[in-house]
Amino acid sequence: MKQTILIRDVQLVQGGISPRCDMLIQDGVIAKLGKDLNESAHFVIDGSRLTALPGLFDMHVHLRDPGQTHKEDIFTGSAAALAGGITGVACMPNTSPAIDSVDTVRYICEKAAYTGVEIHPVGCITKGLKGEEMCDYAALKDAGICAISDDGRPVECAETMRQALIQGDALGLPVISHCEDLSIINGGIVNRGVASETLGVRGMDRASEDYITAREIILAASANVPIHIAHVSTYGSVEIIRHAKAQGVKVTCETCPHYFLMTEEAVLCGDADYRMNPPLRTEKDRKAVLEGLLDGTIDCIVTDHAPHAPSEKADFRYAPNGVIGMETSLAASLKLVHAGLMTLPQLVQKMAENPRKILGLPQHQLAVGEPADLTLVDLDYHWTVDPEKMHSKAKNVIWKGKTLVGKPVCTITDGIIRYQDTEYLEERNRCNGF
Structure with missing residues (x-):
């Protein structure tokens, strides 16, 4: 089932880096981009610290x-x-x-x-x-x-x-x-x-x-x-x-x-x-x-x-x-x-x-009318790689125990939220709509 998602005040990367704006996702596509969008949505995401790729x-x-x-x-x-x-x-x-x-x-x-x-x-x-x-x-x-x-x-x-x-x-x-x-x-x-x-x-x-x-x-x-x-x-x-x-x-x-x-x-x-x-x-x-x-x-x-x-x-x-x-x-x-x-x-x-x-595959772009296929990233988030928290069955990750900066916290495909980092959300106390 398709979701209506409103991402507020998010930075977009598409060719360059755009000013922050709101993104409305409906019926699997990016329906609107603009400031202060007022449409109702099943999920509202605070994107003020996030970048959409x-x-x-x-x-x-x-x-x-x-x-x-x-x-x-x-x-x-x-x-x-x-x-x-x-x-x-x-x-x-x-x-x-x-x-x-x-x-x-x-x-x-x-x-x-x-x-x-x-x-x-x-x-x-x-x-x-x-x-x-x-x-x-x-x-x-x-x-x-x-x-x-x-x-x-x-x-x-x-x-x-x-x-x-x-x-x-x-x-x-x-x-x-x-x-x-x-x-x-x-x-x-x-x-x-x-x-x-x-x-x-x-x-x-x-x-x-x-x-x-x-x-x-x-x-x-x-x-x-x-x-x-x-x-x-x-x-x-x-x-x-x-x-x-x-x-x-x-x-x-x-x-x-x-x-x-x-x-x-x-x-x-x-x-x-x-x-x-x-x-x-x-x-x-x-x-x-x-x-x-x-x-x-x-x-x-x-x-x-x-x-x-x-x-x-x-x-x-x-x-x-x-x-x-x-x-x-x-x-x-x-x-x-x-x-x-x-x-x-x-x-x-x-x-x-x-x-x-x-x-030879189609490009995915962050533009109105394009498929909603994107990831939301906190570029400044510090996190330590724990093999036991990997979603893979395997644990052979070379960054184990190391602190990395920047992390995908929400991934959307076909207009549906497929992944969300609950640990990040709890830490940042951002539960709005996730």
Whole structure:
């Protein structure tokens, strides 16, 4: 059932930052924007300390559904997204079974319909992520995929990847590459260097990422088709992509907050929650990724949300790679805004507009007549990350115990309040209409 919602005195971010105004939401859309609106509403929200952002879009998440629902499922993953101000996601195909059949795509889309989150499956490049037989991309697109990838694994055969790029482009399906050479990785679990030497484990050499990044760009350039590079983490990859863009190659890319805010120093404690793939790297890498983000080389901020059960993360050496991030990504990325390195509209571009553009999805705007798809954020709210309060089934969050500034406190999709931060509301004593 649609709700009538009146948000009073809220600041809007859409292209720029607008003066504060009232927003009336009716029948699933933004019906009015203006001063001192007097319409009656089911819910009245005091927005005087809040900023409205278009719903964020995370184009790289792992929902683990079907087949690995002890880690996460579509419902808990959606709840985590909404708590992070994320109203749309692209979910990666390394599920069990993998997203390589029409039936699996339909299963995800049907289950997603009840979440309040716009969930777009990413189909496999190869059947079972085995790197051998290519999938039927046309059938998968008709069923509902938004892109193709073998994320979680590289496509080891260059010709298979080249054909996927050509066929994907013909169908309007972006190709997302997990840039890793398994022969170079050779069982590594942390960054090769200080981290691997200190911990006495095999390291993941940066050459693995840089080599496949360069390969994908060469293949895309030769066919004159787009390529999207996932989770960029090295200074080498940033420079390769920057040079390719300058040469007119149709390459886009993404990174995650931990790659521009953390280094391998965090993993030296031996806590597997700080293990992910690609790994946390050096300060030189961190600075390069940050520079690439600020100068436009890196197009998107994503999470690579990768939930695992606490028991799976208990043993440092044998734990699976991955961290969760949807509930903390905006707050962590706001560090760039608070530091004056990026404006809030620029951050929205990285976290909402560019991902939709790359995937060919409609933009969501805070304008009259547009769908009411937005998040209300208190940009100055200080909060401490508690894994036990995460909406995800998983607890492997790298910001645990840290204080972040800025938090989504209410998320609305299709004109319905889907999430509200009750702890925040109790603390601020704002119960008007929530």
